[in-house]
Amino acid sequence: SSLEVKSKICGADRLEYSNSFGRVLFYLNGNLVDKVLFCKALQFHYAEHCAFEGYIGTDYCGLDLSSAELSVGRRKFLREQKKKDDNPEGKKYSASSKVGIAASGIVLTCCVFICPCVYRKKRETASTVLKKELNSSDSTSPLDVNIHVPHEKVPPTSSVFSVSPNLNRTGSVHLNLAQVTRATRNFSPALQIGEGGFGTVYRAQLDSGQVVAIKRAKKEHFENLQTEFSSEVELLSKIDHRNLVRLLGYVDKGNERLIITEYVPNGTLRDHLDGQRGKILDFNQRLEIAIDVAHGLTYLHLYAEKQIIHRDVKSSNILLTESMRAKVADFGFARLGPMDSDQTHISTKVKGTVGYLDPEYMKTYQLTTKSDVYSFGILLIEILSGRRPVDLRRPVEERITLRWAFRKFNEGQAVELVDPMMEEAVDAEIIVKMFALAFQCAAPIRHDRPEMKFVVEHLWAIRADYRRSLR
Numbered sequence: 001s002s003l004e005v006k007s008k009i010c011g012a013d014r015l016e017y018s019n020s021f022g023r024v025l026f027y028l029n030g031n032l033v034d035k036v037l038f039c040k041a042l043q044f045h046y047a048e049h050c051a052f053e054g055y056i057g058t059d060y061c062g063l064d065l066s067s068a069e070l071s072v073g074r075r076k077f078l079r080e081q082k083k084k085d086d087n088p089e090g091k092k093y094s095a096s097s098k099v100g101i102a103a104s105g106i107v108l109t110c111c112v113f114i115c116p117c118v119y120r121k122k123r124e125t126a127s128t129v130l131k132k133e134l135n136s137s138d139s140t141s142p143l144d145v146n147i148h149v150p151h152e153k154v155p156p157t158s159s160v161f162s163v164s165p166n167l168n169r170t171g172s173v174h175l176n177l178a179q180v181t182r183a184t185r186n187f188s189p190a191l192q193i194g195e196g197g198f199g200t201v202y203r204a205q206l207d208s209g210q211v212v213a214i215k216r217a218k219k220e221h222f223e224n225l226q227t228e229f230s231s232e233v234e235l236l237s238k239i240d241h242r243n244l245v246r247l248l249g250y251v252d253k254g255n256e257r258l259i260i261t262e263y264v265p266n267g268t269l270r271d272h273l274d275g276q277r278g279k280i281l282d283f284n285q286r287l288e289i290a291i292d293v294a295h296g297l298t299y300l301h302l303y304a305e306k307q308i309i310h311r312d313v314k315s316s317n318i319l320l321t322e323s324m325r326a327k328v329a330d331f332g333f334a335r336l337g338p339m340d341s342d343q344t345h346i347s348t349k350v351k352g353t354v355g356y357l358d359p360e361y362m363k364t365y366q367l368t369t370k371s372d373v374y375s376f377g378i379l380l381i382e383i384l385s386g387r388r389p390v391d392l393r394r395p396v397e398e399r400i401t402l403r404w405a406f407r408k409f410n411e412g413q414a415v416e417l418v419d420p421m422m423e424e425a426v427d428a429e430i431i432v433k434m435f436a437l438a439f440q441c442a443a444p445i446r447h448d449r450p451e452m453k454f455v456v457e458h459l460w461a462i463r464a465d466y467r468r469s470l471r
């Protein structure tokens with residue numbers, strides 16, 4: 001299998017690792033640690049005759065853990081013990097490792113942000129992923145895999161004009177189709193501001209003078225869009241947060257499905273990273289944008305009326321205001337999250353965008369908030385490096401940005417990952433912390449990823465460090 005998780009209790013320690021497509025993360029007593037410390041612990045316990053079976057000790061730690069060795073059993077064990085007694089170094093390790101492990105709560109948590117994790121290529125499995133990603137003609141094309149489940153409920157179609165009853169609150173707009181047609185000058189191409197999988201987006205000015213964005217569902221996909229449309233409206237209407245694009249109203253009449261949202265005037269994050277909006281984003285702006293997005297997602301996961309999983313976090317779904325605050329848009333793919341935190345939502349369709357998609361969700365169809373955390377990790381790497389998650393114009397070894405970045409990071413070259421368009425020099429330690437957080441978010445298995453709330457807290461801590469470094 002491409003995903004492997006192993007854990008073993010040795011004495012008072014729990015040793016664990018996860019390996020997904022050659023990306024290995026090491027844990028000691030539940031804390032993410034670097035390879036060196038993990039191997040020391042492994043070696044220590046091996047001497048105590050407690051060993052991981054399999055390749056991890058041999059391939060990663062250079063230990064000889066063959067079964068023959070182990071079967072030497074007690075004789076070997078005694079020999080090791082004797083060696084240890086004669087060797088003060090061995091004793092030193094034992095004592096220091098115990099101290100280190102005891103202090104794990106503080107020290108090892110810090111390790112999360114400085115640990116160079118090990119990257120190992122497994123060509124067959126990696127190429128399967130690559131094939132999937134590279135076969136896509138558009139590196140950021142949405143992926144839509146349909147798995148038919150017989151009991152899937154399809155919400156009833158409403159054929160009359162309707163404005164969600166949930167929208168009767170300050171700020172909502174009530175429009176009928178005629179008003180929308182007028183505001184968009186009969187969906188004039190001149191007012192078109194974008195196009196996505198769901199449909200076309202227009203900038204429109206209402207009679208009141210208020211400028212809004214109106215999203216019009218594509219007719220050719222109409223039948224299929226019914227579920228998505230309803231889910232988008234239902235979810236958006238419950239959301240009220242400054243880092244989330246606000247739903248103002250909707251029209252669902254005949255063969256028109258229209259969503260009216262606040263207009264966010266300054267383009268998408270991707271536009272800015274591409275330099276299409278003039279000035280290139282500086283580090284401070286990138287950090288603030290990351291914090292805004294993390295706040296928006298934390299709200300969806302924790303504080304919305306019902307838990308919401310976005311499912312399509314990506315740079316073209318992050319809209320910027322004139323003061324460069326970020327708002328997360330496009331909840332068309334969103335689904336209500338599980339009510340009970342122990343449950344995971346079994347999805348009927350894998351939806352999202354190639355490059356940002358949680359590999360565990362792709363495999364299991366189990367949707368949790370950690371899928372958004374994964375996409376956020378990918379987004380954070382994109383914010384820092386300026387590179388799209390998949391970039392087919394690059395040399396083969398650089399096409400999957402996560403892999404390229406992870407490898408360079410482990411080679412101690414984190415600073416070189418930073419977007420060359422960003423001219424200012426930023427403290428290397430801060431860059432390392434940002435990337436470490438991004439990799440933690442984009443860990444192959446969800447168990448290893450933090451919650452968004454934790455991500456916000458760490459970004460705030462990094463922000464404080466950054467401010468201090470400027471003094």
Ligand SMILES: Nc1ncnc2c1ncn2[C@@H]1O[C@H](COP(=O)(O)OP(=O)(O)OP(=O)(O)O)[C@@H](O)[C@H]1O
Pocket residue numbers: 142193194195196197198199200201213215245261262263264265267268316317319329330353
């Ligand atoms: N509320 C808004 N304010 C300003 N511009 C918007 C707004 N919503 C969308 N846009 C613009 O319209 C474009 C298309 O948006 P849309 O959400 O339909 O598609 P997408 O996110 O690019 O693709 P998809 O969701 O299909 O993967 C965006 O990239 C953005 O430029």
